[in-house]
Amino acid sequence: MSSNTVSDKPNAINKLSGNMPNGAHTAVDVVLDTAYQGIDQNGWSQLFETARKAKLSEFISDMFAGKHINQSENRPALHSALRNLSKSPVLLDGKDVMPDITDVWRRIEALCNKWVGVTDVIHIGIGGSDFGPRLSIEALAHVPDIDSRGMRMHFLANIDTAELARILARALPHSTRVVIVSKSFTTLETTMNAKAIVAWLKASGCTKSQINKALFAVTANVTGAKEFGIEEDHIFPFWDWVGGRYSVWSAVGLPIALQYGFKTFEEFLAGAHAMDLHFKNAPLESNLPVIMALALLYQQEKHDIKAYAAIPYADALDWFPKWLQQLDMESNGKSVGKDGKPAKHSSPVVFGSAGSNAQHSYFQLFHQGPEIIPIDFIAVRKPMSDRPEAEAHHRILLSNCLAQAQALAHGKVDSNPNNVYPGKRPSSLLLLPELNAFYLGALLALYENRTAALGALWNINSFDQPGVEYGKVLAKPIEKALASGSDHVAADDSVDAITAARINFLNS
Incomplete structure (x- = not known):
């Protein structure tokens, strides 16, 4: 670990005292303004009573205490321990997990210090092994004067070889390092892409020892990584009590440290840890998540x-909605509660993209469509560049953000029905003082904790995802049928008539 201490709270660059809007709350200098949600004081009182009846405070305590809140898999959900920079003990079935986590931090820092002459890093992973690191790399690339350490970071997730080809057209094989990220080390897309990269290294003239030097793994299946051919001291573990979509704080976030330095990775963890402390300790009535x-x-x-x-x-957060889609819909996209009974509510569909681009796309639906779609507007007080026009451009960006929220809330009356805006469209405003590693970490942890709170309110297990497995099972016999080349595949127990007809068409 670095000898420099990263505090739980950054140097405040925003001026909150006396200027907070009515109804706004703050944590870690992040402001949440719910004034346009259309919830009056009585409504909020009833909501907090609902939270108390759902025993939300007890759930939060149980989560941080390492209790097995992931009931279906009989596991805790201890991703918060991965960013516990205080190193205070976190007990899992009576054993402190912090020494193992601290050892991974030490190894990440050591690796950052000795990667010299590396031009390209190929990060192979999909889902939770991809979204968090990719979002973070993209977001922090916009921080003025950040040091990218002279490396290009490539993300390879899709089994579609178009992504693979694009990366290999740019990467320099003899100065490339490969990080294979898979919790199980059996994920089909990841293992096939990893084999393709190894084949490329061989075809490019790399020797066996050079390839061994180039390959690294992040996994909970250390044995599987060794069997793939990765040297033991190149394997970074994480644990089965970390869900993939909550794993960027583990060695899955290795690209952040490699690209921007271990100090930046520490700051990222520190922001998340500070938000965790708020979620754990703040009263419900002032608790942002x-x-x-x-x-x-x-x-x-x-x-x-x-x-x-x-x-x-x-623009730096354009990947944020994609990360959030997995976090919310994979965590809480359930129809059955923890008690086995039908759930009254679960995750809505999540979508979004960077404003003000989005205004020229689907905001028409927000304003005049029949559906009411709540919006989280996320803004940053400080411009994301040091260009001479940055301040002027940023004022326009912020004015558009504020104007859209106001227009959605109040609407517009007009004699022409085409020009009527119904209004009463709810939104919240999240305001970050600036976008750096600390506040990025705080933002992601804020939403992670909100997702967990929603699961508790809905009585849903936010930490398993059985629904993603069924399609993978069905894909195996379909792939076998496609590989056969036959255009006379018959329907059976695993391939229905429609799918068989499609296979026969593709093989014809």
Whole structure:
């Protein structure tokens, strides 16, 4: 670990004292303004009473205490320990997990210090092994004067070889390092892409020892990584009590440290840890993740909403809605609660993209469509560049953000029906003082904790994802049938008549 201590709270660059809007709350200098949610004081009182009846405070305590809140898999959900820079003990079935986590931090820092002459890093992973690191690399690339350490970071997730070909056309094989990320080390897309990269290294003239030097793994299946041919001291572990979509704080976030330095990775963890302390300790009435969860629950109860949007008015966060889609819909896209009974609510559809681009795309639906779609507007007070026009451009960006929220809330009356805006469209505003590693970590942890709070309110297990497995099982006999080349595949127990006809068409 670095000898420099990263505090739980950064140097404040924003001026919150006396200027907070009515109804706004703050944590870690992140401001949440729910004034346009349309919830009055009595409504909030009822929502907090709902949270108490759901024993939300007890759930939060149980999560941080390492209790097995992931009941279906009989595991805790201890991703918060991965960013516990205080190193205070975190017990898992009586054993402190922090020494193992601290050892991984030490190894990450050591690797950062000795990677000299590396031009390209290929990070291979999919889902939770891809979204968090990719979002973080993209977001932090916009931080003025950040040092990228002279490396190009490539993300290879899709089994589609178009992505593979694009990366290999740029990477320099003799100065490339490869990080294979898979919790199980059996994920089909990841293992096939990894084999393709190894074949490319061989075809490029790399020797066996050079290839061994180039390959690294991040996995909970250390044995599987060794069997693939990765040297033991190149394997970074993480644990089965870390869900893939919550794993960027582990060695899965290795690209952040490699690209921008270990100090930046520490700051990323520190921001998340600070938000965790707030979520763990703040009263429900001033707890940002809880307030966000209750606001969404309110809109489900009042308007039966089926979707919500996250619109970051920061181009650096264009990947944020994609990360959020997995976090919310994989965690809480359930129809059955923990008690085995049908769930009343679960995750709405999540979508979004960077504003103000989004205004020229689907905001028409927000303003005049029949559906009510709540929005999380996310803005940054400080411009993301040091260009001479940055301040002027940023004012326009912020004015668009504020104007859209106001227009959605109040609407417009007009004699021409085409020019009528119904209004009463709910939104929240999240305001970051600036976008750097600390506040990026705080933002992601805020939403992770909100997702967990929603699961508790809905009585849903946010930490398993059985629904993603069925399609993988069905894909195996279909792939076998496609590989056969036969255009006379018959329907059976694993391939229905429609799919068989499609296979026969593709093989013809």
